[in-house]
Every structure is written in C-alpha cells, then in structure tokens.
Amino acid sequence: MFEALSERFESAWKTLRGQDKISDSNIKEALREVRRALLEADVSLNVVKDFVADVQEKAQGAEVVSGVAPDQQFIKIVYDELVGLMGDANEPLADADRPPTVVLMAGLQGTGKTTAAAKLALHLRKQERSAMLVATDVYRPAAVDQLITLGKQIDVPVFEMGTDANPVDIAKAGIAKAKADGVDTVIVDTAGRLQIDQDMMAELEQVKTAISPDEVLLVVDAMTGQEAATLTHTFHEQIGITGAILTKMDGDSRGGAALSIRQISGKPIKFIGIGEKVEALQPFYPDRMASRILGMGDVLTLVEKAQEEVDIADAEQLQAKILEARFDFNDFLKQTRLMKNMGSLSGIMKLIPGMSNKLSADQLQQGETQLRRCEAMINSMTKQEREDPDLLANSPSRRRRISKGSGYADREVSKLVSDFQKMRSMMQQMGQGGGMPGMGGMPGMGGFPGMGGFPGMGGGMPGMGGGMPGGGGRPGFRGYSPGSKKNKKKKKKKGFGSL
Numbered sequence: 323m324f325e326a327l328s329e330r331f332e333s334a335w336k337t338l339r340g341q342d343k344i345s346d347s348n349i350k351e352a353l354r355e356v357r358r359a360l361l362e363a364d365v366s367l368n369v370v371k372d373f374v375a376d377v378q379e380k381a382q383g384a385e386v387v388s389g390v391a392p393d394q395q396f397i398k399i400v401y402d403e404l405v406g407l408m409g410d411a412n413e414p415l416a417d418a419d420r421p422p423t424v425v426l427m428a429g430l431q432g433t434g435k436t437t438a439a440a441k442l443a444l445h446l447r448k449q450e451r452s453a454m455l456v457a458t459d460v461y462r463p464a465a466v467d468q469l470i471t472l473g474k475q476i477d478v479p480v481f482e483m484g485t486d487a488n489p490v491d492i493a494k495a496g497i498a499k500a501k502a503d504g505v506d507t508v509i510v511d512t513a514g515r516l517q518i519d520q521d522m523m524a525e526l527e528q529v530k531t532a533i534s535p536d537e538v539l540l541v542v543d544a545m546t547g548q549e550a551a552t553l554t555h556t557f558h559e560q561i562g563i564t565g566a567i568l569t570k571m572d573g574d575s576r577g578g579a580a581l582s583i584r585q586i587s588g589k590p591i592k593f594i595g596i597g598e599k600v601e602a603l604q605p606f607y608p609d610r611m612a613s614r615i616l617g618m619g620d621v622l623t624l625v626e627k628a629q630e631e632v633d634i635a636d637a638e639q640l641q642a643k644i645l646e647a648r649f650d651f652n653d654f655l656k657q658t659r660l661m662k663n664m665g666s667l668s669g670i671m672k673l674i675p676g677m678s679n680k681l682s683a684d685q686l687q688q689g690e691t692q693l694r695r696c697e698a699m700i701n702s703m704t705k706q707e708r709e710d711p712d713l714l715a716n717s718p719s720r721r722r723r724i725s726k727g728s729g730y731a732d733r734e735v736s737k738l739v740s741d742f743q744k745m746r747s748m749m750q751q752m753g754q755g756g757g758m759p760g761m762g763g764m765p766g767m768g769g770f771p772g773m774g775g776f777p778g779m780g781g782g783m784p785g786m787g788g789g790m791p792g793g794g795g796r797p798g799f800r801g802y803s804p805g806s807k808k809n810k811k812k813k814k815k816k817g818f819g820s821l
Contacts, residue, residue: 327577327615330359331400338393349381352396364547364578369407369585377403401612407581408608413565413590415446415507416536422454422500423507424533428526428557429541431514434569436465438541438595439511440472441603442567445593447478451506456496457482458489458529459513469511476600479503489513489525490532497533510535518553523560530561538563539592544570544579551582558587568606569595580611649746651700651708658693695730699738702727711746714739 334355341348353374360370380399417423425442429435436459443453455473457480459465466482473480481496493510500508512529515522530538540563542550554566566583571594583591591606642648700708702724707713714720714735721735728735 327359327363330355330362331616334359334400335393335397338396339391341392344381344392344395346382348392349378349396353378353381356400360581363581366548366551366578366582366586369548369582372585373403373407397616401616404581404612404615405608407585408606408611409584409590410608412605412607413592414605415442415592416564418536421504421506422497423537424497424535425507425509425537425539426526426530426533426535427509427511427539427541428561428563429514430518430543430553431462431516433514433541433543434595435514435541436468436511437472437598437600438567438569438593438603439469439509440476440478440600441595442539442593443473443478443507443509444476444600445603445605446507447476452504453478453507453509454496454500454503454505455480456493456508456510458492458496459511460485460487460489460492461513465511465513472600479505490528493529493533518556526561537565539565539567540589541567541569542579542583544568544577544594547578548582548586550579551586554583554587554589558589563589565590565592567591567593567595567603572596572602577615650711651703651742654742655697655700655708658697695734696738699724699728699730699735711739711742715743 334352337351337355338344338348356377357370357374360373361367365373377399380403381396415423415425427435427439427442429438439455443455446453455469455478457466457469459469466485470480470482481492481499483492483495489512496510497508510529510533512526513522538561540554540557542553544550546553550566550568554563557563566587566589568579568583568591571580580591580594583589594604594606596602596604703714707720707724714724718732721739722732725732725735
C-alpha cells in the first residue's frame with residue numbers, strides 16, 4: 323500500500339545526493355517532495371504541516387556526521403519523525419489482573435469488524451491465551467452465523483443468544499460464561515452502522531457500561547485515508563476507545579490512515595489487518611512500518627512469519643539433509659508451500675531490505691508462475707523420483723513421461739532437474755557455512771529449480787547469501803532456527819522473543 327509514498331520519498335533523497343552537507347538551500351526541494359508525498363498519501367493537512375516543520379527543524383540543526391552522506395542523514399531524520407508520528411512503540415493488548423480480559427470491538431459496517439474479532443482471537447491463541455467470541459450484532463443479517471463459522475474455523479468458542487436477545491444481556495451473559503469456563507480473554511463483537519448515529523453510540527455506551535471492558539478497539543478501514551483518523555477521534559470523544567485496528571492494509575490505500583490516526587485521535591493503532599485470511603493480523607510496530615514506508619524492508623516481521631511456520635524438528639532434519647546433499651524434491655515442495663503460507667511473493671519481497679522496489683509486478687508474477695510450474699512437474703513424478711533426483715538426471719524417458727503428465731515441454735523438465743542438481747550442491751556449501759536451518763534459501767529465488775535467477779537479480783539475491791534474511795551470514799541472525807507454535811516456550815528460553 324505504500325509504493326507511491328516510497329517512490330515520492332525516494333525522489334526527496336535524490337535531491338540531496340552528491341551534496342557535501344545539509345543546508346537550508348539544499349533541503350528545500352527535499353522537504354517539498356516529502357510534503358507532496360504525504361499529501362498524496364491522504365495524510366491530514368495539519369499533520370503534514372507539523373511533520374514537515376519538525377523535519378525541517380531537526381535537519382537544520384543536524385550535525386554533520388563524518389562518513390555519512392547528507393541524504394542518509396536526512397533519511398534518518400524522516401525515519402525518526404515517522405516513528406514518532408505513529409506512536410514510538412507497539413502498545414500491546416491489555417492483560418487484566420483478574421481474568422477474563424474483556425475486549426469490546428466497535429466500528430462501522432464494512433470495515434471487517436467481525437473478521438477482525440476472529441483474527442484477534444486466533445492471535446491470542448498463538449500466544450497461548452484462551453479466547454471466547456461473543457456475538458452481540460443482532461441487526462446485520464447473518465452476523466451471528468458469520469462469527470460462529472469463523473469460531474469453528476479457528477477452534478475458538480462463540481457465545482450467542484440468537485438475534486432476539488438484547489445486546490447488553492448477551493454481552494453480560496457471555497462474560498459470565500467465560501468466567502465460569504476459565505477463559506483468558508473475551509472478545510465482544512458489536513453491531514455497526516453505515517454511518518455514525520445516536521442509536522449505535524447509545525447501544526455501544528450501554529454495552530460498555532455493563533461489561534467495563536479492559537480494551538475498546540475501533541476497527542477502521544485503511545482505504546478511507548485520513549477519514550479513518552477523523553472517525554477514530556469521533557468514536558473516542560463519544561465512547562472512549564483505547565486503540566484501533568487498521569484493516570485492509572494490503573489494499574491499494576495510500577497510507578494516510580496509518581500516518582494520521584495517532585496524531586489526530588491521540589489513540590494508538592494496536593493491530594493491522596494485512597489480508598482476508600483469518601491469520602492475516604499483525605501487531606502494529608511504528609518502527610517497522612516506518613522502515614517499510616522508506617523502502618528499508620522489515621526483517622523482524624519476516625523472521626516472525628518464518629518462526630510461526632517452521633517446526634524446529636523439521637528444520638534440524640532438513641539441515642542434516644542439506645549438509646549431506648540429500649535434499650530432494652519432496653523437501654523442495656515443502657519449502658515452497660512454507661513460503662506460500664508466509665504470504666505472496668510480492669508481500670515477502672517488500673519485507674526484504676532493499677528489495678521492495680527492485681522487482682516489477684510483472685517480474686514478481688513471473689516468479690509466482692515459475693513456482694507453480696515447478697510444483698506441477700514435481701507432482702507428476704513418482705515417489706521414487708522425488709526421493710532420488712539422480713534417477714531423472716540419467717533417464718530421458720522418465721523426463722518425457724513427466725513432461726506429458728505436467729503439460730510442460732521436455733526442455734523445461736530437463737532444466738528443472740539440472741537446476742535442482744546445481745542448487746543441491748550450492749545448498750550443501752551454504753549449509754556448511756552456517757545458513758538458516760529449515761529454510762535452505764527461499765524457494766523460487768535466484769538459482770532455484772526452474773527459476774534460473776529472478777529477472778534482474780543476476781541469479782541470486784544481493785546481500786542475502788542465497789537464503790532468507792536472517793540466514794546465510796546476515797549479522798545477528800546466523801544459524802537461526804525458527805520454531806512452530808508447539809515450540810513457543812522453547813523459543814522464549816532460547817531468546818527468540820527478543821528479536
């Protein structure tokens with residue numbers, strides 16, 4: 323969602339390149355580009371004025387650091403101001419002294435409020451906190467049924483009393499049920515409207531008074547830009563909220579909501595929705611978001627995504643295979659599906675420092691297509707062929723059979739096998755050098771079967787040592803073995819929680 327904003331900021335940096343130092347004269351054009359970038363991203367005018375004034379003041383007073391170019395100094399100043407604008411640090415969900423912690427969800431219709439409630443419940447489950455959903459939206463057709471369906475999907479209980487009961491009574495009964503069942507957190511889904519009206523506000527106030535929630539989270543749509551910030555301010559004035567969940571961050575919104583909410587409403591963004599899937603919810607970290615906006619990537623979020631998907635036992639087993647050159651097509655398929663679980667190729671690339679603007683949409687789409695092609699050819703192999711790739715290297719007849727079964731030309735199957743053999747040798751060398759166990763490089767990237775290197779990437783990923791960020795010699799992450807949900811306690815003991 324920040325591509326246009328990132329490109330504008332890049333234009334601002336260019337005006338300072340080649341300069342000896344930051345001065346009043348040479349930052350005027352840079353500040354003008356920053357102002358344009360923010361206004362085009364639909365950031366509130368007042369926020370833009372204050373932001374640019376603060377950047378100008380800091381830039382003019384900045385001391386020239388030996389060995390640091392003026393454009394890099396300016397980027398650091400803008401980065402710090404962006405982080406401050408969005409709230410300095412992540413503000414976690416409250417945890418009541420005496421359970422259950424009660425979370426009241428509010429928002430207009432169409433913002434994804436009911437789905438956000440289920441996403442939050444799943445997020446809590448990943449943190450080993452039990453949750454219960456309470457359905458009090460008795461007005462929107464099928465709202466209760468939607469929450470029940472989502473609850474079954476994520477294995478979280480849903481309390482409901484149908485559509486004839488009073489929402490206040492449902493909320494009170496749901497919390498009583500949660501207390502009796504020893505549930506950690508209760509998430510109360512309330513009714514929304516197409517616009518703010520007094521009936522909606524009055525009912526929200528009644529529910530809030532009846533259950534005394536620890537958190538009141540407003541779900542707002544990132545696509546509405548600075549209007550999302552105004553909405554947050556209005557709800558806070560009338561109801562009193564503790565934070566916001568910003569949904570549809572994966573859409574084509576311009577970023578104004580993320581940059582305006584804290585400044586206008588005074589309330590933090592606590593979570594962001596990054597997709598339609600129920601797993602697509604992330605805590606909001608201002609520093610990570612600022613890095614993404616400035617095209618610096620977000621390694622920590624990428625590592626956390628891998629951490630959720632990779633099982634330590636599988637990782638260790640795969641590492642042994644890499645070291646002994648026993649990596650086979652089954653392992654490749656497993657790694658490809660792991661990457662799919664982490665998100666789209668374009669989404670992953672945006673988290674890699676320096677890669678967010680390196681590849682075009684067409685190149686990323688080509689990468690996705692190549693991965694699907696590899697998978698189709700591997701699915702046409704026998705079990706024996708998958709486990710022993712050397713069989714295919716020495717048998718043209720086997721390759722012809724796979725070609726007919728997958729619908730791809732003989733030469734493409736031959737290239738897959740040839741690339742795989744080269745990759746296996748490369749991975750053995752990388753594994754012996756201390757890469758990222760369990761990842762073995764990112765499937766579909768430079769040098770992997772059927773890819774021959776991403777277009778424009780020279781057959782590999784610059785600065786990545788042939789693997790994912792955090793592997794292959796990246797400082798601070800060497801030898802990192804992410805674990806699955808089953809290994810949360812192990813990871814905490816090993817210090818992964820501090821990444």
